[in-house]
Amino acid sequence: MGVTSKIAPYGGVPTLFVNGEPQVGMAYITYFQENNRYEDFAKAGYNLFTFATFFAGQTINETSQIKPFSPGIFDVKGQEDYTDFDRSVEQILKACPNAMIFPRVNMSLPAWWEDENPDELNDTGYGGNRRRACFSSKLWRRQSEEFLLKLIDHVEASSWCDHIVGYQIASGNTEEWFSFDQKGSIGKASRERFLEWGGDVSDEVGYRQFLSDIVADGIAYLAGVVKARTHRRLAVGSFYGYTFETPFWQSNHMGLRRLLNCGDVDFLCSPASYMRVRAPGRDWPCMTVLDSLKLHGKAYFVELDTRTHLSKFPKDSREGSTVPGTYEQPIWLGPESPEVCRWILRANISRQLTHGYNSWWFDMWGGWYASPELMVELRDLREIGASVLHGTDRRSIAEVAVFIDETCYSHLPDGRALGYRIAAANRDQLGVCGVPYDIYEISDFEAVQSNYLACVMLIPAMTADMERALARCKQADLPVLVVSQENPDLTTNALREFYADCGVWNWCDTDDVIYASNDLVAIHAATAGKKLIRLPQLQEIVPLLPGGESFTDDVIEVELEQYETRLFALKS
Incomplete structure (x- = not known):
């Protein structure tokens, strides 16, 4: 065989x-x-x-x-x-x-x-x-x-x-x-x-x-x-x-x-x-x-x-x-x-x-x-x-979904700058606002939209599939933030305000990089100083890199150097 x-x-x-x-x-x-x-x-x-x-x-x-x-x-x-x-x-x-x-x-x-x-x-x-x-x-x-x-x-x-x-x-x-x-x-x-x-x-x-x-x-x-x-x-x-x-x-x-x-x-x-x-x-x-x-x-x-x-x-x-x-x-x-x-x-x-x-x-x-x-x-x-x-549940814990239609670029004969500004560059702000997100092609919208508290739609050019998804959001009362030619640039403040209105959990508000799952949370520091990571519930926290003694809390408070990364295990 x-x-x-x-x-x-x-x-x-x-x-x-x-x-x-x-x-x-x-x-x-x-x-x-x-x-x-x-x-x-x-x-x-x-x-x-x-x-x-x-x-x-x-x-x-x-x-x-x-x-x-x-x-x-x-x-x-x-x-x-x-x-x-x-x-x-x-x-x-x-x-x-x-x-x-x-x-x-x-x-x-x-x-x-x-x-x-x-x-x-x-x-x-x-x-x-x-x-x-x-x-x-x-x-x-x-x-x-x-x-x-x-x-x-x-x-x-x-x-x-x-x-x-x-x-x-x-x-x-x-x-x-x-x-x-x-x-x-x-x-x-x-x-x-x-x-x-x-x-x-x-x-x-x-x-x-x-x-x-x-x-x-x-x-x-x-x-x-x-x-x-x-x-x-x-x-x-x-x-x-x-x-x-x-x-x-x-x-x-x-x-x-x-x-x-x-x-x-x-x-x-x-x-x-x-x-x-x-x-x-x-x-x-x-x-x-x-x-x-x-x-x-x-x-x-x-x-x-x-x-x-x-x-x-x-x-x-x-x-x-x-x-x-x-x-x-x-x-x-x-x-x-x-x-x-x-x-x-x-x-x-x-x-x-x-x-x-x-x-x-x-x-x-x-x-x-x-x-x-x-x-x-x-x-x-x-x-x-x-x-x-071998964790029992390695699925995403994100409460926000980001969508894009891959076919939108065909509607932009000379749209490289616009495509980059809306689709590529905005990932930077999405990645440092303290909220995990999932990211999909719009053809999967119907299959997953009910799993999330909020959506962000990246729209370099409007398409029929995107129009249908926006209409579905309205019908389902699903909050949506539209990023388009009229509103092309995201900011971390705007994202946090939108997420707060939607009841989305914010893990950190200091523009550092946060990665989180059911079993892990990590912080990669954009700046030096004291950082607070807020957990959705009281958990046992085990420092992995660097190692350390475990403790139980719903907040991780650390003093970090610029660009330092720390990784923790989370145990319910």
Whole structure:
């Protein structure tokens, strides 16, 4: 039969199971294999790993022209080469013999295929670069399928196949299904396919939405290919659904509804938000509609490429790895303070554990976490994750739901600024007002609206589904705060006032980051000083990080340094 993996409910949230056992959803990956820290993470208790593999050696980011970090399997026509794939698996198994591995498979096609199929490419390349494959192309999909099947067959024939517990399928710019042309993947194939789907040449809104739907359809199709070839034994997922992080139709990420309803896609992934350039003292929200994923039984993995005081520019980790002048901005470096770095890692996992999702530490160029102090922190966080995993109720305790309609961006032909202002930027205030919230795509409104005391509607452009939801709120006497072109900017004061009028519990009123669940509460301090966390009831409180003696109260009072994070267990 071989190894099996699946996503199934456990403690009320979608959870990864391998061979019938629930797993701690914390993994490790690096791009530069020569700088890997597999052994460090194995010693810290990690046994879930992933690595990047590439069908082709073409650039993985058209805007920076960075190349893949290992040779493409299919770079030479008719001569596939799995040497680097096999070596990566063997490196992991050497460090962790019981490793469970789900490779990230970048299916972007080789140059020889694109040269042979000019009609299957986008009309233009980004910034004058070569033209790349169009996601609407049937031949692109067929070739991707052929290569994917060859890789799976290679894995299934290997001696270590039972260590491969799933696949993350990837393609497009930065491996995240963004178009290579950065215009939505527009080409001869997209125009023809739109008409085949029943589109009208005069329907610009419909065409813009189609460009996302066809990408989601391709992901669903290729996930089905993996499912069929592995006899539905393994979990399959993909980057997709950046509804808030890339709030414009050209991103191709506004077809998530198709994947939510696809039985072949088990998990979805994204990095943590880059909002505010990952500033300490702020919430790092999900890029996607997390609670719609959970509602539909999909697990979510956040990519924690969290920079530390040990982070370097890639050119300093591998000579010649980048084009001069690229990847040399401050965002590629972390805080200078090792202690602040530890607190940020703690905040990352506190968010994960209180929100019911999974993660991998993305040690991009290698060595970002290579200090005893950081590895002790990462060990402790995984141990807490293991203890929380078996909690009886890991469901959200949020009393507020935030909704957005992914199709609204198709109504904004040039609406990047507006989409960012309403959908992306307002997550900052939502994350520091002291009130947990859940976040959904509007198509799930009817299924969940009765679970909440209040709603926040983010509306860059009005849609029929959003109008129906607003009418339903009025009928049900459900308080709603509308954020639209007329009222585009949230403030913490406005949110707290609205929540207070609705009877929503406020955990903290000092604009610090609060994460809370049935069993945990954490605070990540935006400023130094005395902080009060108000609990909804009298509870036993156990300091976890840092540790301490338990006490019973309905208030946690702590004196914190700026950016400090503390995590507590709650016991009724």
